[in-house]
Amino acid sequence: xxxxxxxxxxxxxxxxQKMLDLLNVAGELGNKLGWEIYAVGGFVRDILxxxxxLDLDLVVEGDxxxxxxELVKKLGGRVKAHNKFKTAVVILxxxxxxxxxxxxxxxxxxxxxxxTVELSSIKMDLYRRDFTVNALALxxxxxxxxxxxxxxxAERDIRNKTIxxxxxxxxxxxxxxxLRAIRFERRFDFQIGGQTMRLVKNALNLKLxxxxxxxxxxxxxxxxxxxxxxxxxxNRMQELGIMEAIxxxxxLHKERIQVLIELAKVHNWYKLLYLEQSVEPWKLYFLGxxxxxxxxxxxxxxxxxxxxxxEEREFLQLREMIxxxxxxxxxxxxxxxxxxxxxxxxHPLPVEGVLFLxxxxxxxxxxxxxxxxxxxxxxxxxxxxxxxxxxxxxxxGPIYSTILEKIxxxxxxxxxxxxxxxxxxxxxxxxxxxxxxxxxDES
Ligand code: ATP
Numbered sequence: 001x002x003x004x005x006x007x008x009x010x011x012x013x014x015x016x017q018k019m020l021d022l023l024n025v026a027g028e029l030g031n032k033l034g035w036e037i038y039a040v041g042g043f044v045r046d047i048l049x050x051x052x053x054l055d056l057d058l059v060v061e062g063d064x065x066x067x068x069x070e071l072v073k074k075l076g077g078r079v080k081a082h083n084k085f086k087t088a089v090v091i092l093x094x095x096x097x098x099x100x101x102x103x104x105x106x107x108x109x110x111x112x113x114x115x116t117v118e119l120s121s122i123k124m125d126l127y128r129r130d131f132t133v134n135a136l137a138l139x140x141x142x143x144x145x146x147x148x149x150x151x152x153x154a155e156r157d158i159r160n161k162t163i164x165x166x167x168x169x170x171x172x173x174x175x176x177x178x179l180r181a182i183r184f185e186r187r188f189d190f191q192i193g194g195q196t197m198r199l200v201k202n203a204l205n206l207k208l209x210x211x212x213x214x215x216x217x218x219x220x221x222x223x224x225x226x227x228x229x230x231x232x233x234x235n236r237m238q239e240l241g242i243m244e245a246i247x248x249x250x251x252l253h254k255e256r257i258q259v260l261i262e263l264a265k266v267h268n269w270y271k272l273l274y275l276e277q278s279v280e281p282w283k284l285y286f287l288g289x290x291x292x293x294x295x296x297x298x299x300x301x302x303x304x305x306x307x308x309x310x311e312e313r314e315f316l317q318l319r320e321m322i323x324x325x326x327x328x329x330x331x332x333x334x335x336x337x338x339x340x341x342x343x344x345x346x347h348p349l350p351v352e353g354v355l356f357l358x359x360x361x362x363x364x365x366x367x368x369x370x371x372x373x374x375x376x377x378x379x380x381x382x383x384x385x386x387x388x389x390x391x392x393x394x395x396x397g398p399i400y401s402t403i404l405e406k407i408x409x410x411x412x413x414x415x416x417x418x419x420x421x422x423x424x425x426x427x428x429x430x431x432x433x434x435x436x437x438x439x440x441d442e443s
Contacts, residue, residue, distance in 0.1 A: 004139075005155070007047070008146025011138070014047055019054060022075075022096065026058060027140035029070055035062030038122055038137035038149065040101075045133050048158050049188065057099045059137065061121050064088055064102035071098070101125070123151055130177045131184065132157045132164045157193075164193040171203040175212050178203060178242065179220040186232040200240065209245040214306035217246055225285040231264045234285075247304045249293050260288045262359040270355055270374070283352035286315070287322065288359075295319075322353050329357065334365045340409035342369055343377050354378075382407050383419040384426060392423070394430050403429045 012020060023039065030037035038059045046053035060067045065081045068088035072079050077092035086102035103121035126135040126149075137149035148155065157164050163185050171177055178200050185192050192200065203209075209217075224233045237243055238252040252260075263284055270279060290301055298319070302312045328345045331337075346354050351374075358370040384407065386400050394400070406429050410416045416425055 004144075004147040004149060006144075006146045007138070007148050011047055011146050014050060014052075016054075018094070018096075019056070022056070022092075022098075023140050024142070024145070025074060026071060027142050027145055029067065029074065030060070030062075030141045031143075033062060033067065033070065035060055035067065036122065037061075037067070037140045039140060040126070040137045041129070041134050044136040044138045044148075045154075045158065047138070048136075048155065055097070055099075057101070058140075059101050059103050059122060059125050061103050064100045068098075068100040071100075122149060126151060127166060129166065130170070130174075130180055132162075132166060133184065133190075135166060161188070161190040162193045163190050164196050165199060168195075168199060171199050172206075172208065175203055175208040176216050176220045178209075179217070179224060179237075182233050182236045182240075182242075183220070183224050183227060186229060186236060187227055204240065204242070204245055207245065209242070212246075214304050218305045222282045225281040229264075230281070230285060231261055234260055243289070247301055249297060249301055250289060252289070256288060256291055259291055259360055260285065263288045263356065266355050266359040269371075270351075274374075279351055279355065283315075283318070283350070284355055287319065287352070287356045290319075291360075318350065318353055321349055322356060325349060325353070325357060326360075329361070329366055332366075332369075334369060338409075338413050339377065340412040342373055343409070343412050346370065346373050347378070377412055380408070380412060382411050382416075382422055384422045388423060389426060389430075392426060392430070394426075399430070399433055402433065 011023075015023075026037050038061075039056060040059050041057045043053055043056050058064075058067075064086055065079075065083070065088045068079045068081065068090050071090055072092075075092050077090060079088050079090050081088045086104075088100045090098040090100060092098065103125040122137055126137060129135040132152045132154040134154075135152050136154045139145060139147040139149060152166055153164075163181050165171065165177070165181075181192050181196065181200065184190065224230055224237075227233060234252060235257070238257060241251075244251040267279065267281065267284060290298060293301060295316075298316065299312070302315060307315065325345050332342060332345065346357070349357070354370060354374065358367050361367055361370070382404065384404075386396070386404075389400055389403060390396065394403075403426050407416060407422050407425055410425060411422070416422050
């Protein structure tokens with residue numbers, strides 16, 4: 001048996017009590033069932049790195065689904081089992097999510113006279129993973145709680161800040177790992193190791209990316225732009241020529257990088273100010289990454305990523321709307337043009353579109369006014385509703401939205417303030433609109 005380092009005190013110091021309780025319950029349950037239980041992957045890596053991570057992945061040397069069900073009997077919550085993969089997702093009563101996988105003892109028959117070997121199943125489980133730093137396991141059974149199972153030198157790599165694959169065919173097996181390597185490297189400020197980097201370049205020379213499924217590339221790109229510092233990853237990708245390896249139209253040339261830098265700034269600014277509002281980062285960054293691609297060619301890209309018809313339609317629509325808004329914004333003048341016009345240009349856009357325009361625009365006053373729009377105008381509401389119009393005796397119909405939109409515009413431009421102003425204006429509007437209709441009827 002290899003000597004295993006025990007990091008129980010580090011674990012105890014770095015995790016919240018609730019998590020420790022959960023780990024202990026899992027370990028005790030393991031003993032009761034006669035199975036070894038491990039915490040694995042990013043959870044263990046992040047304990048060593050001293051970064052809080054509450055996504056718990058467990059591996060059971062036994063029956064993972066049975067284990068998950070027993071865990072829920074003890075702690076409450078629910079289990080979603082995937083029988084095909086022998087995995088389960090546990091959602092505990094307090095909302096904590098635990099992924100449980102099964103590792104089985106496997107026997108390897110070697111050809112000719114070599115004996116069959118029995119490999120410990122946790123080792124097989126870890127060997128399938130992407131990088132040494134993600135291939136650590138932590139024993140949870142009470143008698144050996146906190147022992148670090150490190151077959152591949154992960155602890156040393158974490159100390160040396162190195163991202164290293166487990167074997168030389170790793171990127172051939174799964175080229176998306178190249179994107180993952182970049183993501184982890186930049187997130188932790190590590191370096192992709194020398195030999196691993198040669199394997200990355202080799203994989204790129206072999207054009208492995210061109211055969212890769214669009215859905216999987218897309219998924220990894222989405223993870224990249226959801227990182228704290230997506231630009232660091234995108235720059236690294238540009239250095240290695242990865243985007244053009246995915247599709248030639250996606251080359252991250254200077255102009256795109258420039259805009260992506262601005263988008264990242266605007267995105268950060270927005271995240272700081274409006275914590276509660278959700279932006280889908282990929283929509284924002286994808287607009288930047290596909291900038292300059294003609295409408296006649298964009299379908300090549302959406303096809304490459306296996307967009308569903310709906311995703312494609314929405315994305316093309318968003319590009320179209322942005323194009324339209326850009327043209328309109330060019331003729332909008334601060335101090336001269338009405339704020340309500342700015343509102344009507346920006347309001348149809350989803351927030352990602354608004355942020356894109358803000359990042360893309362080189363004119364300081366446009367940026368400032370878009371930020372004003374987000375801060376003050378976007379969520380503005382008028383006081384009266386259709387009910388008030390009804391009480392004024394106005395027949396319900398399309399005229400309701402005409403009137404309410406006009407009042408909204410007037411409020412934005414500071415022409416109405418109180419509810420009474422709004423009611424007065426509604427009546428005026430109604431009178432004017434009816435007069436128009438009467439005139440149309442006469443002619
Ligand atoms: P994060 O902090 O981003 O959640 P993570 O390490 O938890 O990082 P996940 O994407 O949740 O990453 O994956 C969970 C584990 O599954 C990883 O630790 C890794 O060992 C393994 N894994 C994920 N994707 C791959 C892959 N493409 N090839 C091999 N192993 C993978």
